[in-house]
């Protein structure tokens with residue numbers, strides 16, 4: 001029987017710069033979906049793509065919880081993101097540094113303790129796998145939405161999904177066929193986010209110009225965008241991130257992922 005030799009180098013999937021730009025330009029975060037059930041083959045493909053993500057130390061430090069039925073509705077409520085319920089598929093994307101310890105225990109070794117490292121590489125792995133899944137879904141004609149709103153009901157979600165120690169939700173991720181006209185949202189000027197060799201703060205003038213460039217992302221029908229105001233509501237004194245900080249610290253402790261005193 002003839003045997004086909006394995007490829008000596010990775011197979012290419014080269015596209016033109018124009019094709020690559022066009023693909024990423026077509027990305028939109030979408031929050032309204034058609035009532036369309038994802039065919040099994042598509043679901044299988046996006047889950048396959050998730051698991052093909054590169055991973056720290058070979059360990060695959062993530063678990064996804066697929067939401068259906070009442071649990072899906074409840075997570076939509078707890079996150080205050082109703083589109084979790086209406087999307088064809090919704091997942092809670094979790095850091096999971098528990099399974100790696102079970103694996104080494106089963107092999108007769110003693111698991112170590114490294115909560116800060118667990119959070120660092122676990123979140124990284126979870127995001128890489130989740131974004132692989134979203135990109136695969138976009139290749140299949142879907143759009144989706146990452147949902148940091150899990151922080152709005154973090155402890156309740158951990159309880160509802162029965163997440164054990166060393167498993168922590170990072171965000172939810174919805175995927176569906178778009179039912180909305182979504183604007184192409186701006187990004188910061190490249191010079192502020194890509195540094196050459198050493199980090200540079202933007203000057204006040206550059207930051208003000210960047211804010212003007214970003215203002216449309218905060219626009220609402222009939223109302224001009226004010227991006228600084230939006231950022232302040234998240235990251236300013238008394239903003240939602242300060243509230244989330246308190247809840248996250250509690251859950252990090254409960255999940256045995258707290259590295260502080």
Ligand SMILES: Cc1cc2nc3c(=O)[nH]c(=O)nc-3n(C[C@H](O)[C@H](O)[C@H](O)COP(=O)(O)O)c2cc1C
Nearest residue numbers: 027028029030031081145146147148149150171185
């Ligand atoms: C980690 C993360 C958390 C997010 N959380 C939410 C959320 O809770 N609710 C929501 O509607 N959109 C959420 N988004 C979507 C962002 O608002 C969106 O990506 C951003 O406005 C840029 O828009 P674009 O993806 O269409 O370019 C989140 C995105 C990320 C990456």
